[in-house]
Every structure is written in structure tokens, then in C-alpha cells.
Amino acid sequence: MLKVENVHKSFGGILALNGVTFSVEPNSITGLIGPNGSGKSTLFNIISGFYNKDRGEIYFKGKKIEGIEPYRIAMLGVGRTFQISEVPEKMTVLENLLLAPKSQIGEGIFNVFLHPLKIKRENEKLLKDAYEILELVQLYHLRNEYAGNLSGGQKKLLSLGRILMSDPILLLLDEPTAGVNPTLIRDLIIAMKNLRAEKGQTILLVEHNMKVISEICDRVIVLDFGKKIAEGTPEEIQKNEKVLEAYLSGSSKWELLHEDS
Amino acid sequence: MGLVNFLVYLSIMMGIYAILSLSLNLQYGFTGLANFGHVVFFCLGAYISTIIVLVFKMPFILGLLGGMFVAGLFGYIISIPTANLKEDYWAIATLAAAEIVRIFFLNEDWVVGGGPYQGGAFGIGGIPQPLRSLFSAHTYPFFYLAIVLVCLVATYIIINTLTQSPFGRVIKSIREGDNLPQALGKDVKRFRMKVMAIGGSFGGLAGCLWAHYHGFISPNQFLPLETFIIWAMVIVGGKANNKGAILGAVIVMIFYNSTRFLKDYIPIEAVTLASLRMVAIGILIVVAMLFMKEGLIKEKKTLY
Ligand SMILES: Nc1ncnc2c1ncn2[C@@H]1O[C@H](COP(=O)(O)OP(=O)(O)OP(=O)(O)O)[C@@H](O)[C@H]1O
Ligand SMILES: [Mg+2]
Numbered sequence: 001m002l003k004v005e006n007v008h009k010s011f012g013g014i015l016a017l018n019g020v021t022f023s024v025e026p027n028s029i030t031g032l033i034g035p036n037g038s039g040k041s042t043l044f045n046i047i048s049g050f051y052n053k054d055r056g057e058i059y060f061k062g063k064k065i066e067g068i069e070p071y072r073i074a075m076l077g078v079g080r081t082f083q084i085s086e087v088p089e090k091m092t093v094l095e096n097l098l099l100a101p102k103s104q105i106g107e108g109i110f111n112v113f114l115h116p117l118k119i120k121r122e123n124e125k126l127l128k129d130a131y132e133i134l135e136l137v138q139l140y141h142l143r144n145e146y147a148g149n150l151s152g153g154q155k156k157l158l159s160l161g162r163i164l165m166s167d168p169i170l171l172l173l174d175e176p177t178a179g180v181n182p183t184l185i186r187d188l189i190i191a192m193k194n195l196r197a198e199k200g201q202t203i204l205l206v207e208h209n210m211k212v213i214s215e216i217c218d219r220v221i222v223l224d225f226g227k228k229i230a231e232g233t234p235e236e237i238q239k240n241e242k243v244l245e246a247y248l249s250g251s252s253k254w255e256l257l258h259e260d261s
Numbered sequence: 262m263g264l265v266n267f268l269v270y271l272s273i274m275m276g277i278y279a280i281l282s283l284s285l286n287l288q289y290g291f292t293g294l295a296n297f298g299h300v301v302f303f304c305l306g307a308y309i310s311t312i313i314v315l316v317f318k319m320p321f322i323l324g325l326l327g328g329m330f331v332a333g334l335f336g337y338i339i340s341i342p343t344a345n346l347k348e349d350y351w352a353i354a355t356l357a358a359a360e361i362v363r364i365f366f367l368n369e370d371w372v373v374g375g376g377p378y379q380g381g382a383f384g385i386g387g388i389p390q391p392l393r394s395l396f397s398a399h400t401y402p403f404f405y406l407a408i409v410l411v412c413l414v415a416t417y418i419i420i421n422t423l424t425q426s427p428f429g430r431v432i433k434s435i436r437e438g439d440n441l442p443q444a445l446g447k448d449v450k451r452f453r454m455k456v457m458a459i460g461g462s463f464g465g466l467a468g469c470l471w472a473h474y475h476g477f478i479s480p481n482q483f484l485p486l487e488t489f490i491i492w493a494m495v496i497v498g499g500k501a502n503n504k505g506a507i508l509g510a511v512i513v514m515i516f517y518n519s520t521r522f523l524k525d526y527i528p529i530e531a532v533t534l535a536s537l538r539m540v541a542i543g544i545l546i547v548v549a550m551l552f553m554k555e556g557l558i559k560e561k562k563t564l565y
Contacts, residue, residue: 048444074446086441088434090501094565099430102446106427109455113419119427127565144564166445 001026001202002047002170007056009042009226016042018226019056024170027196029203031213031234034223035247040206041083043223044172048080049073060170075102079168083175083206085155089148093139096147096158097130098123100166130165136191137161138184153179160188164195171203177212185209189216214238222246269402271518273474276409277467279510280416282494283503284463287420289492290500290560291429292456293436295352298359299491302332302464303471304483308366310469311388311478316373321391321473328469329462335362336461340454356485367480384479388472409470413507416463421503423459425563432456433501486539490517493542497549499556508557516541 002024009017017039024030032040045051047058049070058065065073074080088096104126105111106119134140137157142150147158160176177185193216195201207213213220214234222230222237224246230237237243281303288294309331310324319327343354366372370381378385396404423429431452434442439449472478490513498509520537523529529537549556 050440050443069448070443071446071448074444080444082440082444086438086444088437088441090437090560091430091433092562092564095430095433095563098427098565099434099442100445104427107431107447109423109428109459112423112426112428123427123565144562146562162445 001028001061002204003057003059004043004047005057005059007043007046007058008054009039009046009051010054016226017046017053020223020226020228022221022228022231024202024204025218026202027200028218029192029196029205029216031217031220032204032206032223033208033210033213033220033237038223038246039226040223041174042226044080044174044204044206047073048078048172074166074168077169078172079163079166079170080172081156081159081163081174081176083178085152085159087147087150087155087158089146091147092144093134093147093150093158094127094130094143096162097133097165098126100162101126102166126165133161133164136164137188151179153181156180157184157188167199169201171201173203174206175208176205177207177209185212192216210234210238266402269406271514273402273406273409274518275511275514276406276413277470277474278491278494278514279413279507280463280467280470281491282498282506282510283416283420284460284467285491286495286498286500286503286506287424287463288456288460290495290502290506291424291436292432292453293348294453294456295348296355296457296460297352297485297488298355298357299460299464300483300485300487301355301359301362302336302461303468303487304359304363304366304480305332305335305461306465306468307472307478307483308372308468309465311385311472312373314473315378315385315388321389324473325466325469329465332465332468333458333462336457336459336464337454340450340457344450344453356488359483359485359488363480363483366483382480384477384482386477388476388478390473390476405474409474412466412470416466417503417507420459420463424501424503428452430563436501489539490542493546495556497545497556499558499560501560502556502558505556505558512557513542513545516545 004023005021007017007020020043034040042051046053049068060076060078105115105122111119131140134143137160139154139157139161142154147155150158156176156179163171177188189212192203196203205217217234220232220234220237221228222243229242229246230240281299285296285299288296306328310328313319313327314321314324339355339358343351346354367382370379373380373385390401391408392404393401431442431447435449435452442449494509494513495506497512498507499505517538520534520541523537524534
């Protein structure tokens, strides 16, 4: 599904990614963890085309993705969320969801005037999908609120709902549950698992919450200082010496992780 | 000028400027494009239509469509080299593009065939008015007002339909940054180009209506100051609200013309009067920004 080969990226003097190689199996949920600043978001930005890599290759469904604009990568079926929620403030929650589906008929200026009925029907269908997703992320009651008025956690939920609405093949989720209350996280985990089963979607997930990781991930990849230091099942990772060391020296987050688990 | 004549004149100006502010509102209010050179479309519409009708002796409607087409094309084309500029640089680039076009018409008088039509700094006079022979001097302004109103209503309907469509949804998301629409597979650059083209062609429509109403155009009617006036309309009326854009045009035009009555009350020179107009509009903008950040009519929430 996704193959990342020997990817390098530096920002000035900072080597954010230093030869990262891994692959993600179709229909799997893969966790990407690592201390703060280990390069997780940078990797997402490179896969989705927002940053250019210095070296290395990325393959999506066997095809190399090289030097193309982010919107084209999205059109190929790679959906992503942002660590800091990207939420158009002056659009309602519902509008945010309706924006997501790709290549809508009504996005063409001539279609707007030539096919008003088709657009109306398309919109009605999208609305139905949107209501379902809003129930899932528990934002239905806020559907007509400006997205700018949502709390941080609610914006995360909206971003998740929106990416589900766009129906990608591969989802890159950057800390989708940060700031979301634990009971809702549980529901979302179940929903994500169901989605994978139903639609055969593949998920690559950045997450600091070890509980979430061990509950939903088939495999986990650990980054530290831009290098992959471990890979395996959640159980293996939690016992891995290198991983423990990275977290102990790098930051205090590990304690947080264990508190949770 | 009698009161009725003045009111008809004022209404025609309001209508023409409302088309300009609707088209800038599409670009700035809905898409977030800080276009500081909107007058360029006004200018192109006026010149192209004049050339088509006066020099090539074609009917008014072809001048109108030609003016819209060239202005729209210009909007589309200037978005290409500027597509990767940051907002502030982009604004400066649009300002510069507008001045380049104006200075072109200022210096290149051959574009109107030279000779009888002069052109260049002297401007072009004798621009024919559509169906002029069917009306008396007294009734013609009323007919022209009707033409302007038809154009305004059409502009409003087209722009309003677009802004309420899925297309409108995408441009509203672009207003708040490229990242999200890009991540959702929207070709942001193309959307911007389309918005510049549509806004440009309606700006061109306004220019055409202006040229054939006054019968005379010259490059100094298309100074960057005009862009400032159109911006005032959008800001005062309410950005991202099409009714607001029209209301803004009406109010700013009233302010703009109110100073002409001052001379009846205070002894004042014509030159000072012209500058006072800009002061009046400046004050209007400041007041709007301080007390009504969102303008007179706020952006309407889209509900489903
Ligand atoms: N746009 C940028 N410009 C300069 N440096 C950057 C940029 N983006 C990331 N970096 C640097 O690259 C390194 C990796 O950052 P990245 O955001 O990928 O970390 P992360 O693993 O996502 O961390 P966190 O868990 O805190 O989100 C950091 O040292 C960061 O300062
Ligand atoms: Mg990150």
C-alpha cells in the first residue's frame, strides 16, 4: 500500500528525517510513535506532498509519488489530517464535511448553471453521509455552528469526520485523538476498526496515547531523531529496550503513556 | 443638472459600481484574494468595448461580451505567474499589473487606430451609446439605467449562485489557507484562476457600461484610486455578502457625490472638492473598520 524508502529531510541544521524505511500493509492500522520532534509530522508532510524530501522514495500502491502537488496526492486516495487542526473558521461544521468529497459536480462553474438538479441530488446524498459521520464524532448538535467556535478537541473530531467524508484509501492521521475525552476515543477506535473492515481502508496513525496504539494498531513503527529505531506489534514495542530508552532520555511523555496503560 | 437627472445619473453610477464591488467581493470577500488592481478589469472592459464598437463598428452587445471576455482572460492570465506569491506580494503584483495596462493605453494610441479617435493621453471620445436614436435626450438616461440594472441583476444572480454552490464552498475554504483544500484534493491554483477570471469579466462588464454611458474614456479615469473606492464598498457593505456589496456601492457613491453639494454651502474650489471626496471615503472606511468590522451586512451562514 505505502512504501517509504530511505527518506531524508533536513531543515537548515536540523536533520528531521535521517533515512527512514518502512512499509504499510493494505487494510492495516499502523501506529507511528516517537518522542516530540522525532520527525513523525514531517514524514506525514512528505508523504502527502506538503514538503519536498531531500532524498529517498515513496511508493503508493506500487507507484512512485514524486514531486507532485499535495492535491494530486489527495486525489490518488491519500487523505491526511493535521496535527494542528486546519479548520476554516467561517464555515459551519456541516460545510466543513460537505467540502471534503473529491471532484463534486458542483465544483465546476459551468456545472453550477447547467446541472442544478444533479448538484442538488449530489448534495442531498452528501448531507445524508455527513449526518451519519456527525453522529459518529458526536458533533451533530453543532452542525450549524461556525467551525471556528469549536473547542480544540472538537476541531480534532471535525477533522477526523471530514477525512472520513472524503473517503480516502490511505488515511494519515496526525494525533487525531489529542484533547478528545477518553470515552469518545473508545467509540472512535471502534469506528475506525469498523471502517477498515467495511471499506478496506488503511490507516497510518501518529499517536502519543499508548492505550490507543495498543488497542487498534496491528503494527507500530518507532521514530527517534529521524531514524526508525523499532518496529513490531504493540506488545513487542512496549517491551523494547531501545524504545524505552528513547522515551526516557528524550522526554517525559513515556511516563504519561504508562499512566494510561 | 436637475434633480431627476442627477438621481438617474447617480443610480447609473451606483449600478456600475455595484457590479464592480460584487466582482471584487467574489475575489476578496469569498476567496480571500487581496486584489489591489481591480480597476484593471474596469479599464480593459471600457477600452476593449470601445475599440470593438467605435473602431470596428460592431454592435454594443459584442463590445460588451468582448470586453468581458478580454478582462476575464486577463484575470486568468495574471493568476498564472503570480500563483505562488504570498498574499502581500500578490496584492502588490495585482496593483502593478493594473498600472501597466493603464500606462499601456496612455502611451499606445495606435490601439484605437490613431487618427480620428486620438487615444493615448487625450482619451477617446464619441463612443456610441446603444440604441441612442430610439430615445430623446431626456428619456435616454432612463433607458440606460434599465440596461445597467439588468446587468446588475444578472451579475448578482450569477455570483450569488456561484457563492452558494459547492464551488463557493471550495473558495471559502481557500480564503482561510491552502493547506486544507489541498489535503482534500482541491486544485487551489485553478480555483483561484477561475475566480480571477469570473471577477475580472464582471469588472469588464462594469467598464463597458461606464464607457458607453459617458461616451468618453481616458487612462486617468482608471487610476489605482478607483480600486480603493471599490474596496471601500466591499468593506463598508460587508465582505462575503453579495447584498452587502451592493449596499456598500450605494453608500459609498452617496458619500462620493455628496461633496459636490458642499460647494453650494461653502465657498470651495473644485480641486479641493475632489480631494475632499477621498477624505470622505477614507473616513467611511475607518468608521466601518472601527465600529462594524464585518460591514453593514454580515456574511450569511450557510445552513442546510
Ligand atoms: N517547517 C519546518 N521548519 C523548520 N523545522 C521544522 C519544520 N517542521 C519540522 N521541523 C523540525 O523537524 C523536527 C521534527 O519535527 P516533527 O514536527 O516532524 O516532529 P514530531 O515527531 O511530529 O513531533 P510531535 O510529537 O511534537 O508532534 C523538529 O526538530 C522540528 O523542529
Ligand atoms: Mg507532530
